[in-house]
Amino acid sequence: MxxxxxxxxxxxxxxxxxxxxxxxxxxxxxxxxxxxxxxxxxxxxxxxxxxxxxxxxxxxxxxxxxxxxxxxxxxxxxxxxxxxxxxxxxxxxxxxxxxxxxxxxxxxxxxxxxxxxxxxxxxxxxxxxxxxxxxxxxxxxxxxxxxxxxxxxxxxxxxxxxxxxxxxxxxxxxxxxxxxxxxxxxxxxxxxxxxRLRDEIWVKLWGNLSFNPISALTHATLDLLCTDPGTRGVARAMMLEAQAIAETLGVKFPIDVERRIDGGAAVGAHRTSMLQDLEAGRPMEIEALVGSVAELGRLVGLPTPTIDTVLALVRLRAKVAEAAR
Structure with a gap:
């Protein structure tokens, strides 16, 4: 082989x-x-x-x-x-x-x-x-x-x-x-x-979709963004929008949103991959982690207002970083 x-x-x-x-x-x-x-x-x-x-x-x-x-x-x-x-x-x-x-x-x-x-x-x-x-x-x-x-x-x-x-x-x-x-x-x-590999894809994506761009925008580690009431609320809203899309496509989530966010908090003072890429001057995985979910929302006819807002912000953050480089 x-x-x-x-x-x-x-x-x-x-x-x-x-x-x-x-x-x-x-x-x-x-x-x-x-x-x-x-x-x-x-x-x-x-x-x-x-x-x-x-x-x-x-x-x-x-x-x-x-x-x-x-x-x-x-x-x-x-x-x-x-x-x-x-x-x-x-x-x-x-x-x-x-x-x-x-x-x-x-x-x-x-x-x-x-x-x-x-x-x-x-x-x-x-x-x-x-x-x-x-x-x-x-x-x-x-x-x-x-x-x-x-x-x-x-x-x-x-x-x-x-x-x-x-x-x-x-x-x-x-x-x-x-x-x-x-x-x-x-x-x-x-x-x-x-x-049912797609179920696992979504459970991992759930965190990447929300934690990664929020960390890139705030420079906060996982423990902070998952426990701060404001950013936890943004993450929850993004994840619920994504869950509605995924369940429309037949995906089954083995855990609920609160447990998924608590799992992120338990990781501790970890810098997400998107934050690491931003700090190192590398391109961020914005479209695969966030843009793709917004695209799916349009395909299935479900609104993604919080995802769209965060997506617009992190796309601009990437443009500003690129211009600075």
Whole structure:
């Protein structure tokens, strides 16, 4: 089984290190000093107080790696459309594309059933470049739960979590999903195959939709924005608007809004990924996490007044940050 991780930063690097340690045939696509360090010294993983280094095949040119059985995307959502041509050489006739990207996925309505079957989301796939370039039949969904960071080039520090939930858009327990699940389990990772992966997508998105833009606008950590009455109220309103949309599409939420916000507060003084990107001068995942939900609201005919307000504010915040850069 040939596995390529495209975008082997913190999460992709963590997965790649675990697979390499287990002896899997894995290759990593990265860039810059991180790539150079992996090529020179191997990939180092710091986990549970232990530091291990494994040799890995790392490249900045996907074409030299050849077709893979599985290509696992662990990029920020807005980074994928521009690199579709670079990913295509990794895909042979039987290759599976594993979408480990935050937010609503571009393939969301593939084999979803209902009136929106086959609908495309312009917010996450402008121009349909992923739908047309990859083809939705290749896709295996993945919800990513671990937290990790690139502590220095070539070194991944694992913070918490080891679950990568997998699921077919159709909900079936396919042979390709089971095979990848077994490979990840052999590497010490949890990779359950879920019949209703969209439910998990929404539970994770619930927090990302609200906590991320609020933190970017206020620079508050999770513990503060989830307990301050004002920002907690904004988050609650956004989440309730999103829940109404998701339930219209058949999604079932296993917890209620208050418990989800309490869970965010329990994480403590954590800076969300959107706040980290803003402070580091990187583009923020605004459309995948917020714009996509507003787009879905229009598709199903449900209002999203709070989401629309926060979306307008964080889009302008991004423009101001870009102008400052």
């Amino acid at each position: 040939r596995i390529c991780i495209f975008g082997a930063g913190a999460i992709g690097g963590y997965m790649g290190a675990k697979l390499a340690q287990a002896g899997a045939e894995v290759s990593l696509v990265a860039r810059g000093p991180h790539l150079a360090a992996m090529q020179t010294r191997g990939l180092t993983l710091i986990e549970e107080g232990r530091t291990t280094t494994v040799p890995v095949r790392a490249s900045g040119d996907p074409a030299e790696l050849g077709p893979q059985d599985y290509v696992i995307l662990t990029l920020k959502a807005h980074s994928v459309p521009p690199v579709v041509p670079q990913i295509l050489p990794l895909l042979g006739p039987g290759s599976t594309l594993v979408s480990g990207v935050n937010g609503l996925p571009w393939w969301y309505f593939h084999k979803a059933g209902g009136q929106l079957e086959g609908a495309r989301l312009a917010s996450v796939d402008p121009g349909g470049v992923q739908w047309d370039g990859f083809g939705p039949d290749r896709v295996l969904g993945c919800v990513v739960y671990p937290a990790a960071e690139v502590s220095e080039p070539g070194t991944i520090r694992h913070i918490e979590g080891n679950r990568f939930s997998l699921g077919e858009p159709s909900g079936e327990k396919s042979a390709r999903a089971v095979a990848l699940s077994e490979a990840l389990a052999a590497a010490g990772l949890k990779a359950p195959v879920r019949p």
